Amino acid sequence: MAKSIEAKNLNVYYGKFLAVSNVNFTVAPNSVTAFIGPSGCGKSTVLRTINRMHEVIAGATVQGKVLLDGEDIYDDGIDPVAVRRTIGMVFQRPNPFPTMSIYDNVAAGLKLQSGRTRKADLDGVVEKSLRSANLWAEVKDRLSKPGAGLSGGQQQRLCIARAIAVQPDVLLMDEPCSALDPISTMAIEDLIRQLKKDYTIVIVTHNMQQAARISERTAFFNLSATGQPGELVEMGETPKMFTTPTDKRTEDYISGAFG
């Protein structure tokens, strides 16, 4: 079930380099939150700290807390693998497993997590996930075909189906539409609006119109200069952020004065 996310005094490092400093925010359950900001400001980095994908990179570390419904996912003794089962992720470029069929791609999470799942149960989950990802009608007759044979937009929806098949509480999306054409982007945006019913969604996007269209709250990240750590400048209701932001830098970015 959808859960809330809270970041407290989050400092994110690559080796000794402080990439993002002192980030604090809260995300309500069943909401869509957009992270916007210029390239290199650390929005994707912060997103990856929410499901502990950040530490997959050698030398990458995190200070501070990320609370999922009040529980710190960085507590000692918490298995990052378990965290990632609860908090799913969709990446910038569609990345279906090339050796697997459409069916196996969707079933991959369940099969690889637990090892043994009943075929009948799997069939149900695969169909439900593909329906939720608005892909079922397009692929139901070729489930055994390779996932890599789909179009870019379909692949990305396949990746979303794969992510929701393991029934996470939160779905993180790292620029999920940046490699897609406008029509596929619309399909994904419609999907995000539907998925909000069941998941808490955080999406990184470079497309401010997209942030305005789909998110309830928007967080603006910025960095004062190259080599300086990124920071969370301002976070608020999306309509307010795009009309009357509090911070001058947010206004400049949104009005196109820079970035």
Add this chain to the structure above:
Amino acid sequence: MTATLTAKPAPASHFAGPSGSRRFKNGLATVLVTAAFLVALIPLVWLLWTVISKGYHVVTSASWWTESQRGKTFESAGGGAWHAIVGTVEQVALCSIISVPIAILVGIYLVEYGRGAFAKVTTFTVDILTGIPSIVAALFIYALFISTFHGARAGWLVSLALVILMIPVIVRTTEEMLKLVPNELREASYALGVPKWKTIVKIVLPTAFTGIVTGVVLGIARVAGETAPLLILVGYSSNTNTDLFSNFQGSLPTLINDQFANLNHATGGTAYHLDANGNRVAGAVVNYAPDRMWGAALTLIAIILLLNVFARFIARFNKIAQ
């Protein structure tokens, strides 16, 4: 047709055609590349032609694949390479059983886990192993098992020497193939809550499978023709010896070597040769050694080719299964 085409007035264009010097350079490069390709092809075709034309004769006789050279000399007809095929296949098989798992695991370690000093030392060691001459590997095994532990020469020692030669080949290809697997796939798997080891086993290895199989075949091809370890560690026997762990054992490279020694043998005295039963038959002097030598060479090439086809079949089957 050509006449009508050239007769047409050239359409007015803002763009000039390629300049004369560029056309010349392009033509020159094309000629050079094609010539280099042909030059590279000549020895290959020549070699295959020589081996096949000189070796097909014995290879196509049934006894070649069923009999040994027991009791045969360069003068006597018949006999086969069975003893050598058994030796080569057994020695290479034992070597592969030991090398393949070790080498693939080392490759996985270096790409997926290796950080810091230990990984660097491992890479460096593999680099050094790659350059070790086969005779040095053979001498090392000799020194260890025969001089130090007073063991006897046997086929399994050859396998051990070949292990030293085979591991670096497979480690290198496995490494290269695993590096080709996009990191995005690993991240996609981690993000589904799949542990690292399972990501490697279920996502990374299947993606790199075809390349790793090719690496294994390359490794086998690399060691199957080695001769120095055979001469030092097992010698040669013209009898069939299926026991890897005792006595001399024939093999294809040493069969070639043995026949080569008899290549220029002249039969003195009365002209005769021996038939399949070892009886003297009066007539022209016949030396069977060259036929057998080329036959053994052809057999060795054929076995490696067969392995290659088999590997491709596996790779293809793997793709279709996906």
